[in-house]
Amino acid sequence: MKEFIKEFLKNFKGNKYFWAGLAMTGLVLILAVVGYFWTPYSTTQMSAAERFDAPSLRHLFGTDNFGRDIFSRVMKGVGTTVFISVLVVLCSGAAGIIIGALTGYFGGIVDEIVMRVTDAINGFPSILLGLVMITLLGSGSHNLIVSLAIVFTPSYVRIVRSEFIKLRDADYIKRARLMGVGHLRILFVHILPNIFSVFWASVMIGFNNAILAESGMSYLGIGVQPPDASLGKMLSDAQGYLITAPWYALAPGLAIVWIVLGFSLLSEGIRRLQE
Amino acid sequence: MRKKLLSYLLMAFLTMTTLGGCAGGTDESSGDNSSKEPVYGGSVVVGIQQDIDSLDPHKATAAGTKEILFNIFEGLVKADENGNLMNAVASDYVISDDGLVYTFTLRDGIKFHNGNPVTAEDVKYSLERVSGLLDGTVLISALSTIESVDIVDAKTVQVTVGSANTELIYSFVAAIIPQGSGEDAQADPIGTGPFSFVSYAPQEGIVVAKHDEYWQKGLPYLDEVEFKIINSPDTALLNLQGESIDIYPYLTDSQANELQGSFQVLSAPSDVVQALFLNNAVEPLNNVKVRQAICYALDKDSINEFVAGGNASLIGSAMLPSLKDYYVELNDVYGTGANPEKAKQLLSEAGYPNGFELEITVPSNYAYHMQTAEVVVEQLKAAGINAKIDAVEWNTWLTECYQGRNYQSTICGITCDMTPGYLLNRFQTESSKNFINYQSAKYDEVFQKAQSSLDLKEKAKYYSELQQLLVDDAGTAFIQVPPITIAMKNNLGGYKFYPVYVQDMSTVYYTE
Numbered sequence: 032m033k034e035f036i037k038e039f040l041k042n043f044k045g046n047k048y049f050w051a052g053l054a055m056t057g058l059v060l061i062l063a064v065v066g067y068f069w070t071p072y073s074t075t076q077m078s079a080a081e082r083f084d085a086p087s088l089r090h091l092f093g094t095d096n097f098g099r100d101i102f103s104r105v106m107k108g109v110g111t112t113v114f115i116s117v118l119v120v121l122c123s124g125a126a127g128i129i130i131g132a133l134t135g136y137f138g139g140i141v142d143e144i145v146m147r148v149t150d151a152i153n154g155f156p157s158i159l160l161g162l163v164m165i166t167l168l169g170s171g172s173h174n175l176i177v178s179l180a181i182v183f184t185p186s187y188v189r190i191v192r193s194e195f196i197k198l199r200d201a202d203y204i205k206r207a208r209l210m211g212v213g214h215l216r217i218l219f220v221h222i223l224p225n226i227f228s229v230f231w232a233s234v235m236i237g238f239n240n241a242i243l244a245e246s247g248m249s250y251l252g253i254g255v256q257p258p259d260a261s262l263g264k265m266l267s268d269a270q271g272y273l274i275t276a277p278w279y280a281l282a283p284g285l286a287i288v289w290i291v292l293g294f295s296l297l298s299e300g301i302r303r304l305q306e
Numbered sequence: 307m308r309k310k311l312l313s314y315l316l317m318a319f320l321t322m323t324t325l326g327g328c329a330g331g332t333d334e335s336s337g338d339n340s341s342k343e344p345v346y347g348g349s350v351v352v353g354i355q356q357d358i359d360s361l362d363p364h365k366a367t368a369a370g371t372k373e374i375l376f377n378i379f380e381g382l383v384k385a386d387e388n389g390n391l392m393n394a395v396a397s398d399y400v401i402s403d404d405g406l407v408y409t410f411t412l413r414d415g416i417k418f419h420n421g422n423p424v425t426a427e428d429v430k431y432s433l434e435r436v437s438g439l440l441d442g443t444v445l446i447s448a449l450s451t452i453e454s455v456d457i458v459d460a461k462t463v464q465v466t467v468g469s470a471n472t473e474l475i476y477s478f479v480a481a482i483i484p485q486g487s488g489e490d491a492q493a494d495p496i497g498t499g500p501f502s503f504v505s506y507a508p509q510e511g512i513v514v515a516k517h518d519e520y521w522q523k524g525l526p527y528l529d530e531v532e533f534k535i536i537n538s539p540d541t542a543l544l545n546l547q548g549e550s551i552d553i554y555p556y557l558t559d560s561q562a563n564e565l566q567g568s569f570q571v572l573s574a575p576s577d578v579v580q581a582l583f584l585n586n587a588v589e590p591l592n593n594v595k596v597r598q599a600i601c602y603a604l605d606k607d608s609i610n611e612f613v614a615g616g617n618a619s620l621i622g623s624a625m626l627p628s629l630k631d632y633y634v635e636l637n638d639v640y641g642t643g644a645n646p647e648k649a650k651q652l653l654s655e656a657g658y659p660n661g662f663e664l665e666i667t668v669p670s671n672y673a674y675h676m677q678t679a680e681v682v683v684e685q686l687k688a689a690g691i692n693a694k695i696d697a698v699e700w701n702t703w704l705t706e707c708y709q710g711r712n713y714q715s716t717i718c719g720i721t722c723d724m725t726p727g728y729l730l731n732r733f734q735t736e737s738s739k740n741f742i743n744y745q746s747a748k749y750d751e752v753f754q755k756a757q758s759s760l761d762l763k764e765k766a767k768y769y770s771e772l773q774q775l776l777v778d779d780a781g782t783a784f785i786q787v788p789p790i791t792i793a794m795k796n797n798l799g800g801y802k803f804y805p806v807y808v809q810d811m812s813t814v815y816y817t818e
Contacts, residue, residue: 075684079611082560094561096611141451170697252538252670256695258680271543275564 042304049154049300055293061115061269066106074099074107075258083276092282095265101282102261109286111261116241117177117255121133122180124234127187132218134188135195146192148183157182157240158247165253183237190233194226228305235298240293246287262287307741316479341596344800344815345380349530352556352809353542356700357509357535357670362491364436364445366734367577368704369721369807374533376808377514378419379481379497382410382429389628389724389805391475393483394521395424395498405760408478412461417519421503426457427620431485438550440488445739448477451777461583470760478810511535520812527800527815535702539673546793555792555809557614562791569793573617574803576790578719579624579729580675582666582682587743588714595656597780598640598666601650603689604682605644606637606785613677619788623773624720624729626787628805631762632726634770636777649689661690667707667716670697674788675717682737683684708741719788721807722735734782744781 043049066223078098088091092101134142152160164178196202199222208222248254249263257264263285269280356370363379366708368371382396393399397413417423427770431440437452438444451474455465467474484496496501499529511534516526533550536542545551546569562571584591584600589614591597610618619627622636653661664686668679679695686693696707707713724730732739734750749772756768776782794801802811 073688077608077609077612077681077684082612096677252697256697257676258683258695267540271540272564273560 038205042264043051046300046303048296048303052295052297052300053292055245055266055289059109059113059290059293062106063110066103066110070100070103070106072100072103072155074103081163083272084271085276085277093276093278095268095276095279100267101279104265105282107260108164108262108265108283111255111259112242112245112263112287113174113290115172115179116238118176118181119179119241119245120157120238121185122176123185123237124230126180126184128191128223128230130184131188131191132195135192136199136218138196142192145188149188152182152185155224155246158251160172161244161248162251162253164238165248170253170256172255172259175245175248179241182244183241186237187230187233190229191226192231195222198222198225232298232302235294242287242294242297249298308760309335327692340505346527347529347818348379348527349532350528350552350795350798350811350814351532351534351550352811353510353536353544353545353551354809355536355539355556356574356669358506358512359704360492360539361503361506361512362488362532363483363495363497364432364488364491365422370424371742373483373808374512375495376498376499377501377531377811378495378503379483380499381479382476383475385479385724385804385806385808387804387810391479391724395429396478399475399478401475404422405472406467407532408465408467408475409458410463410465410478411674412463413521414461414523414790416498418498419517420484422484423518424482424498425485426463428485429463429482430455430457431488432480433463435483436480442506447452448474448481449480451715469758471757472760472762472765473757475538475728476723476725476728477567477725501531504530509535514811522550522812526812528811531811533809537671539671539676539687549795550553552798553792554650554722555790555812556674557563557793558630558677559613559789559791562615562672562793566797567794568796570798571793572795572801572803573789573791575619575626575628575805576719577626577628577722577804577806578788578790579621579626579722580678580717580719580788581624581784583716583718583742584780584782585711585714585716585741585743586745586781587711590656590658590662591714593656594779596662597657597684599649599656599689600686600784601640601780602649603640603691604640604783604785605685606642606683608644609785611679611680612681613674613788614788617789617791620786621784623777623784624782625769625773626722626729626805628787629722629726632766632769634773636773639777640780644685646688646690653690657699662690664691664693665696665714666693667696667703667713669696669700669703669718671700672718675719678785679717700721711741711743713732717758723806726769730769733776738752742775746775746779746781774795776796 062293064135081094081098082096083093092105095101130145134145159180161178164181165174167179168174204217204221207217235283245254246263250267255261255264265283266280272279328421330689343559358371359368360366363375366375380394382394383391384394386392395413395416396410398411412424412426416425433452433455434440437449444450452465453468453469454466458464459569481497483491484594487496498516500520502517504513504515506512511532513532534561536545542554546554574746584597586592586764608619610616610620620637620642623637625633627633666679668675670676683693683695707716730753731737733744734740734753735745752771754770759765792801797816797818799817800815802813803812804810
């Protein structure tokens with residue numbers, strides 16, 4: 032046992048991916064949480080005197096076309112983006128588990144129908160599908176979460192379903208069934224824990240995709256509505272000032288890269304740990 | 307790994323600072339090409355903000371459509387760049403002393419784009435079509451007062467109207483089209499303007515070509531003009547910089563600053579009245595005190611500063627300051643600065659001591675209105691009004707807000723023609739353009755008096771009364787007349803600003 036813990040710790044220590052990812056993601060989370068309660072400046076307060084100030088000690092990332100502090104807005108924007116992405120992953124992940132488990136385990140005509148529907152959804156590019164959803168539901172962050180969750184659900188359904196199909200005829204499940212264990216208990220107590228590692232990997236990838244999708248939608252002006260800060264919207268506002276105020280575009284852009292990179296490193300690190 | 311990462315970050319930081327250092331280096335003042343010799347020929351691409359709602363000049367309602375159709379169609383008279391009328395299809399006209407009979411003499415040798423000369427029959431057909439004499443449908447409401455159109459001889463047309471109105475002559479800018487062509491106008495519009503219609507692709511744009519037999523000798527200079535629809539103002543800016551469009555007429559102040567030096571950036575007052583339009587028929591905006599509170603809460607000075615760089619004219623009511631004989635300075639009623647205390651007090655008197663939720667619908671293709679909305683939201687917050695922006699597409703805005711009147715408040719602009727009555731007309735209770743649902747019996751009454759008055763002094767008095775009524779009732783929170791700022795390639799010249807909402811391409815030319 033002692034050996035095992037030693038081995039585990041050694042794995043941890045040597046795992047650069049994990050630590051780099053943890054540091055980057057940790058910073059993001061700290062910024063997001065702090066930004067929820069406190070930002071150096073108000074994120075919406077405008078100041079005519081301080082329009083397009085270059086990055087300085089006073090304004091770390093400079094100011095935008097309304098004289099708002101970009102660092103504060105990035106803090107808030109990171110929080111919004113991460114919050115929306117987490118909710119999207121939670122919703123679509125949960126829906127994916129339920130639908131995938133039922134269809135994979137029971138099969139039959141319902142399985143066939145659900146699979147064709149997910150095929151249909153997968154057939155569209157995700158941004159396009161999100162756009163359609165937003166047009167139907169109306170813009171705003173609530174609807175953004177709902178529509179992105181719908182867009183991301185099929186990928187989880189497929190993964191969960193294939194794992195359930197693999198396991199539903201395994202010997203230990205057959206035995207459990209013979210012993211009279213109910214279907215629900217088999218689904219969620221006997222099979223679900225065994226597909227966790229596969230599911231976790233897809234959640235990690237899904238989270239990054241959700242962040243990019245959220246930024247993309249806000250960039251197109253259909254996600255978070257101004258004057259609330261969001262990274263995508265900031266990017267789209269900033270593109271008109273690329274030459275005169277490059278810091279305006281770089282700040283939210285680098286923030287998105289930072290989040291995605293950090294999380295990718297973290298998930299890679301965790302994957303290596305599991306091995 | 308950590309080292310690598312650090313060096314990446316450092317690189318990013320360095321790029322940021324060096325790029326930042328480049329900014330502000332190119333601050334030459336924009337060149338004025340009016341002194342250079344015009345060259346004939348060439349084609350330009352003009353960026354426009356929205357799709358065309360109809361190619362039929364009598365049925366088009368959106369200002370963004372009319373500004374383009376100005377190049378294709380002409381009326382008996384048309385606007386010039388000074389806000390006066392000039393003769394177009396008519397070479398002369400006489401109005402009888404009682405103001406009831408208009409006699410138009412047609413211009414010699416004027417031809418339609420299809421090569422046919424303009425006849426008295428064409429004029430009779432066009433005027434009867436817009437006034438509803440043809441099939442009972444009135445297409446231009448101001449001209450519904452026409453009682454008969456008579457052909458005196460081949461070159462003379464006499465129009466008899468039901469009631470005298472000194473402003474009616476301005477409505478004869480209505481397009482003259484070939485007899486019987488109304489049905490086809492949507493597919494193949496034919497007019498007498500400097501450019502003839504070539505093609506139109508929905509969501510893409512419209513192409514027009516030089517009308518070789520245009521009656522104004524020497525015009526137009528260009529062989530072809532393409533009006534390209536660009537829904538996003540940011541994309542428009544990139545298109546300008548990438549040189550896929552040559553002229554873009556709707557810049558915000560900060561966009562204009564971005565383009566200074568590499569483009570000619572020209573600016574003039576527009577004919578647009580921008581306001582936070584309040585739907586008088588919905589809770590809580592049906593309460594006059596709430597509407598007044600909103601007027602007090604707005605800080606128009608800083609809106610002007612943020613969005614127009616201080617170049618806008620602030621207004622208190624629905625009238626352009628350029629219509630000097632009729633404009634009344636009403637900025638003092640609610641002040642041009644913010645007065646959140648007064649606003650809060652009015653709100654609690656109205657029963658909203660804790661403010662309320664306000665939704666501001668904004669057409670997202672208009673950067674100017676979007677930016678104004680962002681500033682307004684911030685200002686309303688200080689008065690306890692929790693506003694939120696709902697950015698919608700132009701078509702949604704047109705159907706939901708303007709036609710459907712299904713909105714709480716909206717920021718946009720309404721345009722004016724050369725008459726003061728045009729702006730004030732829409733606030734009559736029964737007007738089809740009264741999208742804010744303003745209701746005032748007094749207003750309707752005074753407006754009728756103003757319309758029928760033949761004495762200009764008296765008319766001006768009624769019009770000032772109307773402006774005062776609108777402000778006192780806080781029918782809507784008027785903000786400003788924004789400047790119109792255009793960017794044009796350096797080798798172009800001759801662009802003319804009009805006090806009406808048009809893009810006249812006939813005088814634009816290349817200098818090399």
